Amino acid sequence: MKEIIETDAAPAAVGAYSQATANGDLVFTAGQIPMTPDGELLADADIDVQTERALDNLVAVLAEAGTTPSDVCKVTVFLADIDDFEEMNRTYADYFDEEPPARSAVQAGALPKGVGVEIEAIAVRE
Template identity: 40%
Template sequence: MIQQVQTKKAPKAVGPYSQAITANGFAYLSGMLPLHIENGTIIGTTAAEQTEQIMKNISGLLSDLNLTLEDIVKTTVFLDSMNSFQEVNEVYGAYFSSHKPARSCVEVSAIPKGALVEIEVIAKLN
């Protein structure tokens, strides 16, 4: 069964897509931007600050599914520049101690709303 996830614990989708979908024992979170939950504005002017907000938004959405960061099996990090790789890595890494999900990281030409970072997640449902 496929179910759409809608929560007030994460920013609203900025397009015609769901915040997340659950299917076959997994939660597929759409790419998360560093948006303020209530007004949808970008939080942070650096890749590190934006990564911090994204991780908070991801945690909020996961909590609505009774999940934590420990349930994440795969992430994809999109950067507007690989020059931000190290600062994003430092913030991202602080959220994962012994549990380290599989990850891809790619540079893209642009991210919606002019963000510097976007992260999508796949998590195992309990």
């Protein structure tokens, strides 16, 4: 049965979606953007700052679901500009340094609210 995951430690959903859903052991997060839990958008910040905020949001949603970054099996990173990959990757590595999950990173045509990065994950909880 589907379970809805919500936390005040990450930005609230602003549309017809949940921060995450779970079904049994699987947790699926929505894409997390560089927005603070109180709604401050960091779209004009450098990509490392944007990546850190998006990953902090992701970690908060995962924690609410009873998981941690070490439980993540797959991550998808959407970049507004693929030339930001190296800088994003340096910050990303701080969150997934040991036994990192599988990952795809793609340039998207446009991201919500004009941000430079959006990150989603699939985790397994035990």
